[in-house]
Amino acid sequence: MLRIYLRKLSSMQSVPKNTTMNYAEEFVKFLNGSHSPYHAVENMKSVLLKHGFKELSERDGWNGKIERKGKYFVTRNSSSIIAFCVGGQWKPGNPVAITGAHTDSPTLRIKPISKRTSEKYAEIGVECYGGGIWHSWFDSDLAVAGRVFVRDRSTGDVVSKLVDLNKPLLKIPTLAIHLDRDVNQKFEFNRETQLLPIGGLVKSDQVSSESKSEDTFSSLKSIVERHNEDLIKLIVKELGLESESDIDDFELILYDYAASTLGGLNNEFIFSGRLDNLTSCFTSLHALVLAADTSLDQEHGIRLMASFDHEEIGSSSAQGADSNFLPNILERLTSLKADGTDESNPLSKSFLLETSAKSFFLSSDVAHAVHPNYANKHESQHKPLIGAGPVIKINANQRYMTNSPGLVLVKKLADKANVPLQLFVVANDSPCGSTIGPILASKTGIRTLDLGNPILSMHSIRETGGSADLDLQIKLFKAFFEDYSSLESTIIV
Template sequence: MARAKAYASDFLAFINASPSPYHHVANVKNLLLEAGFLELKERDSWAGKIEKGKKYFLTRNGSSIIAFGVGKDWAPGNGISIVGAHTDSPCLRVKPVSKKSGDGYVQIGVELYGGGLWHTWFDRDLSIAGRVFINDADGNLVPKLVRINKPILKIPTLAIHLNRTANTNFEFNKETQLFPIAGLVKEALNKKEDGGAEGEKENSGEVDSDKFEPFSPISARHQPRLISAIAETIGVAESSIRDFELTLYDTQPSSFGGLSDEFIFSQRLDNQLMSYCAIRGLIDSLSATDALDNDPTIRLVSLFDHEEIGSESAQGARSNLLPATVKRLSGLYGDFKDTDGTRAGSTVYEETAIKSFLISADMAHALHPNYSSVYETSHRPQMNKGPVIKINANQRYSTNSPGILLIEQVAKIEKIPLQLFVVRNDSSCGSTIGPALASLLGVRTLDLGNAQLSMHSLRETSGSVDVEHASLLFKSFFQNYAKVEGKIFVD
């Protein structure tokens, strides 16, 4: 239990420092650098830069990241053990033009991202985090992470006295009734830095004819006090801020919960928990100095943005991010060659794909004691009982029997319990990055994840012991894939 709590404590520190996908990737990058991984750039040639027995990573858009270690016995066309997960979660994002006010309140316009349980965002202490682009001293546009580490926003519910049906029929308009309040207009009018009343020239978007800009000033598109708060937080002049991508987050920290700390109470468990466990498993599998000796494979983790909205982006799972990386590593472009050089540019990519295996790691549904009737009677996952293998006959999940047997073998080595899950026939089924990557790569794939309650809520619940379970399962997968894969025969 002490070791399990240590795993969970490390995860809590990680997720509390990761309020956006950009922070998530930056923190993963820091973990990798501390573990001796070397950074690659996609835009560079990798010829001569990748050595057997070493560890590397690359990022795309600051919101997706791939990390891998190359076995010393790697040869072109060999297999890759892959764990894929995603960095994003359902949230509210600040609109491109967010400046709003109504009935004396300063408000922020927000846009829905993903399929969230939006009623859970009411009456929470909210703030903002994300990525800001600024002009640096050399005139370049560079990104900086921002996190305002105090509550500045609130989406208030309507009092029960004014809505007597709220407890039986809580409905709201997502466009007009989900705008957070950020202050009072009369306070803004009294602040010199806000330039007086709304509508004055400096906030109206008017510019001198000899200083044409395609867009109106950022202070005309967003609340000036919001711009001031961002500038103060990242330590730059307001005038240097050019644009940003900001999400709202709950300022209440993630923590242990339950009478015996058996739970984790948190936001963004779907899917930062599986992302963290995947990276932790990879790092731990490579921690020994001889970890890659006698290993004929590559061990790889790929964390994607935009899963919650279908993965259709340049940094999503349906992009070329992972296929392009696998091609470069497989030897297709000559990064690796046999001693006689005959196989570069031939079929090594196809050979690698068919010899590889992908674990699509995304959170699973735990049995809810108050709604047990919605679960299939023989498939009721519980928290702290190990990762849940997810199965769907219609390929919403990509699991099949060879994959189950492979994961069973690597779990047995570390004594990790596993569970099985299918949805009821009269229930809809979610999906993951698994089917998309399986069809893109032609790689054998299995879907699994830790069990949780309140998926897509602002505050979710999972089992604290399962952090260790998943981390050790992924570690065992990476360490034992070459040995186990060769014993499961399927054409």
């Protein structure tokens, strides 16, 4: 992995040296190392560890482990992560300043049985994950990343290993225009039969390699029987395994082989997949890391960032925003006495309720920048621009959670941090997206506001975001972490 980052970094264009561009450059590195939610969480973990955060496990008791002024993180399924720093003056019942984001993006995922051949092409069966702009996947060079469960030969344990086959392995070819003269008027395709990547040509000796000797019983066909043998060989080589039989199972997704990069005539853009929503994962992570070292002595709240998997498919999973991941962490923190030991009297429940009533959730997800060629798709007074700062998302029908008290709070923070804000409301004749904001707000009762940086082509294999907006969002989130607990009681609802 490190090899890949370094190669990508050295091939990046040179950028002017100022703080904005440093974050943009850092973000491009993060994107190029985070081709799956597992990789994103791993990379976030390594930034946290570098800044002195300690890893906790949900499997353990936390009695005596949490200290005031301590910095911690915990992961679930290796695809969702919560990190927090405890104020020096923290008491159960005090507020928590929370940012939320998601680690997943629309993608194509390799099916449980993916081996296919057609007209002597080796094809890989894939399943659509989330609401992608699938036509953008045609003719892109596609690579493969995810996690593989590998049997350790010495211990017999099954361990999860990250894998990133950063090579142009697959392709979903379009049909030549000579065979479809109407393609520029109408590009339609069947997602089951035509959104199917080719991976190679079938060698004559591979055509009938289906039957294997069956000396031991296995409830499922082996990995090599279910998947393309050459793909499995590449994984075996990448992970340094002895043979294919060391692999028990995997979760692998496809991604655009073309590296994420700064772009535009002045590097004002970022061209990349997964801007939705690694943008907010990155900004909240860096804001927390900055805020972990400022005025934590005087802080009477907790500063917390959460990034969840499975937003693109509705957040209902054991590690999605609709799970008990965040509520469980809040419960654990509010059942700790000020000295860090467990408060096991019945009043601990009331501490959790007090904390929920005093806390705030900044739900951060990317927003729709106005598109110059489709400007009439936006409401005429609400046209967010790339480079002009975070966008506050408002919806009367509560697809976004912003209301006036939240807006007043964020405006105060942004005024102080010198961060321009933009307002977005969807046009009445247009459909509206949603976020993890309403899900967590209705689950926990915590006050919530939706905001995010503007991008173009949301859910395309390659989206376009703004370099300068990263720095602005980091500043805003840093101000939120530092100032929320002292501001919260001054906004009366």
